[in-house]
Amino acid sequence: MSQAPSTDPVDISVSPSRREMRVLWKDGHESVYPFDLLRRECPCALCDDQRGKASASTGPSLTVLSGPVLKTGQVQVENVSPVGRYAINFVWSDRHDSGIYSFDYLRSLCPCPSCRQDRAAGPR
Numbered sequence: 001m002s003q004a005p006s007t008d009p010v011d012i013s014v015s016p017s018r019r020e021m022r023v024l025w026k027d028g029h030e031s032v033y034p035f036d037l038l039r040r041e042c043p044c045a046l047c048d049d050q051r052g053k054a055s056a057s058t059g060p061s062l063t064v065l066s067g068p069v070l071k072t073g074q075v076q077v078e079n080v081s082p083v084g085r086y087a088i089n090f091v092w093s094d095r096h097d098s099g100i101y102s103f104d105y106l107r108s109l110c111p112c113p114s115c116r117q118d119r120a121a122g123p124r
């Protein structure tokens, strides 16, 4: 149970029609990330900053991002490119392109029930 999840992807497929990205990890685990999730969890400093502000105020954590505001269900990927061997970069349909999604980060973002449960169980 204490084995660290693999952060080596063996297969990545991005499907604009389904608006999701699938990553198959070396340990056999498959993660499916809706674009909405990925856009919302953009790890760049700008989005990080805006999420910090949003959570500091009360109310629902609706994040207003730079550029044209995209509602859930509208986010689309314009381009995806690898960043070295450790990360990928998305260009979103709102022109935001500064997020570098490392595989470590993606793995920790996996929205599947078993990963959620692992994360809820305590610090990694």
Ligand SMILES: [Zn+2]
Binding pocket: 042, 043, 044, 045, 046, 047, 048, 096, 098, 099
């Ligand atoms: Zn960002």
Ligand SMILES: [Zn+2]
Binding pocket: 029, 030, 031, 110, 111, 112, 113, 114, 115, 116
């Ligand atoms: Zn998972």
